[in-house]
Amino acid sequence: MATRVEWAERVGRWERSGLSAEKFARREGYKAKQLYWWRWKLRAEGTSQPSTSSTQAPQFLPVHVVADVSPVVTEPIEIALPNGRVVRVRPGFDPATLERVLALAAEETSC
Structure with missing residues (x-):
């Protein structure tokens, strides 16, 4: 049986994954209901991250610079x-x- 810390880590991985609870749970081998319950439980306790120091490094997303698309004002x-x-x-x-x-x-x- 998984501990509270293990579930906090699982919920954190799920939230960072961007997957639905169903897809993430299926991939990891447990039920989506468990993820929802543990997320609720951890938030009710005021923590959603594991209390250990096992954190992942931040991930960077690509940035695309586009031209200024502000409308051109021709009227006063x-x-x-x-x-x-x-x-x-x-x-x-x-x-x-x-x-x-x-x-x-x-x-x-x-x-």
Whole structure:
């Protein structure tokens, strides 16, 4: 009969495998119900990993860099301020200039 530590290790391997409980259990030679029960039991106790130092090294996944697919904005955007003023900004604006314009437009004094 397997110990709690052994089941914690099994559940950890199952969760890292990406397989369904049925496929993993069939491959390992025990029942899927056992995996579900032990996962529930270990989580209820607050641990899902074995208490021993038998941990696996992290695995790295491949990364694919893709081009920026942000939509190209061709229409101006409108920024409605709480004081009722509206600032229209065209594509290609200078962020520093926009920041100054918004600061001035947000003031309560008349422009």
